[in-house]
Amino acid sequence: MYQPEHFKVGEADAVRAFIRAHPLGMLITGGGGGLSANPLPMLLDTTPDGDVLRTHMARANEQWRDIGDGASVMVLFQGAEHYISPGWYATKIETGQVVPTWNYLVAEVHGVAKVMDDPAWIRRQVADLTASQERARPVPWAPDDAPAKFIDAQLRAIVGISIEVTAMAGKFKLSQNRPERDRRSVIAHLQDGDHKAADMAALIRSQKSGD
Incomplete structure (x- = not known):
């Protein structure tokens, strides 16, 4: 993943926290039929021996057959994202030298997977x-709440995937490379928008600028 210094997440714990907060990962594999990608809910376990992602998929999903025992895989996690208009920058009035961009938060994980x-x-x-x-629910649901025969049948219809993490990286692109006056203007425009825009405004506000 391309990581300019402004946007690079340097702390591994910050990347781990991001993954746990956005656990739906896009599992990408390569096999005889080419590349495959499927969104799967993930759990991240951190142990003294390293990080491990755990997930599962439908047995009818042919992707697990490409994994076998020791395939290299990539998993992508994505958080908030939003278009940023050049018309929001104070710099537009000063120089006109501005272009559109997109703000986003992503994490990339590489690992060795096995079925x-x-x-x-x-x-x-x-x-x-x-x-x-x-x-977090007042009355949490658990698999034992359903009939045992039903759960057993559901479990037979899936396979598990364990991914030993070999590398992880995070990229939070939140206007850190813009002058503070541009950042303030972008925040002002976003916070007057819908909840998605307001969430992005809050994230930008939480970051240090590149000034």
């Missing part, structure tokens, strides 16, 4: 993933 077709591993993966998303 986990073990019922106990898959059951734990589904339980952990469900708990990670349900824990």
Whole structure:
């Protein structure tokens, strides 16, 4: 991933936090049929031995057959994004030397994947993933809430994927390269927009400028 210094996320813990906050990753693999990509919910485990992504996919999804035991894969995670108009920059009035751009937050993970077709591993993966998303609800749902035969059938219809992370990088493009007067103007225009624009305004406000 192209990473100008302004936008590079230098702290590994910041990248990990971003992945956990945006767990739907795009798994990209290469196989005999070419490249494949599928969005999958991921769990990131950090241990003394390194980071591991855990996920699962439908058994009917042929992508898992390209993974086997030791395939190199890439996973992309994306957060907030928004178009930035050159008309929002104070610099437009001063020089006119401005162009459109896009602000966004992304993380890229490389790793070695293997298929986990073990019922106990898959059951734990589904339980952990469900708990990670349900824990904030007043009455969290759990797989045990459904009939056991139904859950067993659902689990047989999926396969697990474990990815040993070999590299991860984050890129938060939030107008850090613009003068402070441009950043203030962009924030003002965004915060008057919809919730997506307002979220981006808050993210830009949280970053240090390049001045």
